[in-house]
Amino acid sequence: MARVSDSHYDLAIVGAGPGGYVSAIRAAHHRLRVALVDPNPPGGVCLHTGCIPTKTMVASVDLLRQAQQSSQWAVSIAQAEAQLTSIVERRQKVVTKLAAGVQNLIDKNGVDFIKGRGRLKSATEIEVTDGEGNVTHSLANPRAIILATGSRPTELPIALRDGSRILDSDDLLTLTELPPRLLILGGGYIGCEFASIFAALGSEVTVLEAEPRLLPGMDPDLCDFLRRGFKRQNITVRLNETVQTATATAEGVTVQLADETLEGTHLLVAVGRTPNTENLGLEAAGVALDGRAIGVNEFLQTNVPNIFAIGDVTGKMQLAHVATAQGRVVVDNLIAGKNEARMNYDEIPAAVFTHPEIATIGLTEAAAEARGIPIRMGRFPFAAIGKALAQGETDGFVKLIAHAETGKLLGGHILGGHAAELIGQITLAIKLKATAEQLTETIFAHPTLSEAILEAAESLFGQATHLPKARERK
Numbered sequence: 001m002a003r004v005s006d007s008h009y010d011l012a013i014v015g016a017g018p019g020g021y022v023s024a025i026r027a028a029h030h031r032l033r034v035a036l037v038d039p040n041p042p043g044g045v046c047l048h049t050g051c052i053p054t055k056t057m058v059a060s061v062d063l064l065r066q067a068q069q070s071s072q073w074a075v076s077i078a079q080a081e082a083q084l085t086s087i088v089e090r091r092q093k094v095v096t097k098l099a100a101g102v103q104n105l106i107d108k109n110g111v112d113f114i115k116g117r118g119r120l121k122s123a124t125e126i127e128v129t130d131g132e133g134n135v136t137h138s139l140a141n142p143r144a145i146i147l148a149t150g151s152r153p154t155e156l157p158i159a160l161r162d163g164s165r166i167l168d169s170d171d172l173l174t175l176t177e178l179p180p181r182l183l184i185l186g187g188g189y190i191g192c193e194f195a196s197i198f199a200a201l202g203s204e205v206t207v208l209e210a211e212p213r214l215l216p217g218m219d220p221d222l223c224d225f226l227r228r229g230f231k232r233q234n235i236t237v238r239l240n241e242t243v244q245t246a247t248a249t250a251e252g253v254t255v256q257l258a259d260e261t262l263e264g265t266h267l268l269v270a271v272g273r274t275p276n277t278e279n280l281g282l283e284a285a286g287v288a289l290d291g292r293a294i295g296v297n298e299f300l301q302t303n304v305p306n307i308f309a310i311g312d313v314t315g316k317m318q319l320a321h322v323a324t325a326q327g328r329v330v331v332d333n334l335i336a337g338k339n340e341a342r343m344n345y346d347e348i349p350a351a352v353f354t355h356p357e358i359a360t361i362g363l364t365e366a367a368a369e370a371r372g373i374p375i376r377m378g379r380f381p382f383a384a385i386g387k388a389l390a391q392g393e394t395d396g397f398v399k400l401i402a403h404a405e406t407g408k409l410l411g412g413h414i415l416g417g418h419a420a421e422l423i424g425q426i427t428l429a430i431k432l433k434a435t436a437e438q439l440t441e442t443i444f445a446h447p448t449l450s451e452a453i454l455e456a457a458e459s460l461f462g463q464a465t466h467l468p469k470a471r472e473r474k
Contacts, residue, residue: 009035011334012126012139014118014280015148017044019311019323021102021111023146026331028109035139036111037118037128042102045150045312046320049170052098054193056091058353061200065355072392082201085176120145120281123304127281144306144334147287147294148323149280151273151312159185159246159269165253166246166267169194179203179266183255185243186270187214189352192226194268196354199235206236206262208243208255215352219364219413221379221399226354226415229395233355275313291315298342300330322348346410349427351420356395359423362411362430363401374404378436378460380452382416384467387447393417398456400426400436407435407460418449425453436460 011027013020016038024036036042046052060082066073067080106113116128116136126145128137153168155161163171169190182198184191187209199205207214207230213223214230214237230237244256252265275293282288288295288303293315300308308330311323325348332341352358368375379399382388396416402409412426429439439457444450458464 009033009112009139009142011035011144011146011331012118012142013037013146013148014126015044015146015150015311015313016040016042016106016113017148017150017311017323018046018320019150019327020044020146020148021106022324023148023310023327023331024111025105025109026328027334028111030331030335032331032334034111035114035126035142036106037114037116037126037137037139039115039117039131041099042106042113043099044320047098047102048095049173051320052095053091053173054197055353056094057087057197058193060087060090061197062355065200069392084178084201087201088173088176091173117279119279120285120287120307123285123287123307144308144330146327146330147280147302147307147309147313148311148327149276149313150323151275151318153269154272154274156185156246156269156271158243159255159267161269162248165248165265166269168269172266172268175266179264181252181264181266182206183208183253183262183264183267184270185246185255185267186272187211187216187237187239188270188272189215189350191268191270192230192352192354194270195230195235196233199230199233200355204234206238206264208238208241208257208262210240210242212239214239215358218352218358218360219399220366221397222358222360222413222415225396226358229354229356273312273318275315277313299333299339300326300343301339316343317345317348317350319348319350347427347431349423351423353420356393356416357419358415359419360411360413361423361427362409364411364413365401368401368410373410375401375410376404376436376460377401378456378458378464380455380459380464380467382449382452384455385447385449385452387449387451388417390447391417391449393449398422398452400439400453400456400460402436402460407437409434409436409439412453414452416449416452422450422453425450 010032012035014037021042024034027034064082067077070077118126121127124141126139182203182205184207187207195205215223246255253267255262294309296309296314310326312318329341333339349361381397383394388394399413401411409430436457444454455464
């Protein structure tokens, strides 16, 4: 029998990932009574099986890579090696510490965390069940409901996951022994990050991508540079490849291409993520889907006015900080009592933690052309930056896109060391509607990698200080 909540909640949230739990805390800061429902510990995929675990591994392999190449810095390290089991142990310590911190924040802010699976019983009621399917709570008539149930790795019928040889990204994180020959189906950000990690650890890695480039949808210059970098790391990249079938065997996995058969010990299927919309009671509440995702407007409202959706389940940019930003829009509008805040996806950065890193925000040249926007482009290599040379991180460049007539910054694309940190400066400039000329008037500390942003802005006007000026033809 259901235990009806004796509390009236202003906001009920289903899903405690980075969208759900941050929305809950932000609402609680404004004295809203909040219920947060999830069958798993707060933090979601990002904390437990996504962003944090993989970036912890990236940190380990980056240090390993530096140690192996220490002679470039005039330092001698006799032996540099890494054990996957030790990396996994460290990774779990990081996750455990962060998870405890998130739970503490939820508790300290007075958010009611209800462990269980939330389902819409109607447009105004959420039913919560335990692991055995028993109803434990019924949250009736909250002022607003947010659905933040995230996503899961997409499965392919032609490469059925068995969790042992044919893996998804969650499975790969459970390995304690290095896969000798790792095949990766999918050259998006998940596939490319794992390719960098496992190649550095010693696996023989092959990436299979159906599109003509790695990281489809990103700036082509970034993708082409990354492919060349993968070649130097002995990562085999096969583009325009269509997998017919993948079969697990006792010794490994067999992948059948159109005219060739590949053998590996393991296959990672990394072809995207599927929104978690099943068993949410969407039909009972009258919430409409947009394809496989929950349809929302710029205010993250579904077709049912009091029900909102944020994060991967909306099928927008499937990134943790996007879910957090979407949640902020919802909560801010609830507090204001009207729709004032809205999402602008042109102002959201994205990062890929390969070696070297990639980061991007706003429009590419192709996207600007598709919108009919006249542009100018500036680019500057890290090889001409003193700090990059000092650090031994000269690969890559900064590329800026600006409106040809107004000079307004429209996009920024970085490949190189610490790109994910550097993109924040361009993000702020775009958010504040800055122009390329204003960037050239900004003083950047020396010596820093961020000077490449200044020089890229100068190059928009043909005036990059540390590049030879092209000779004018007579």
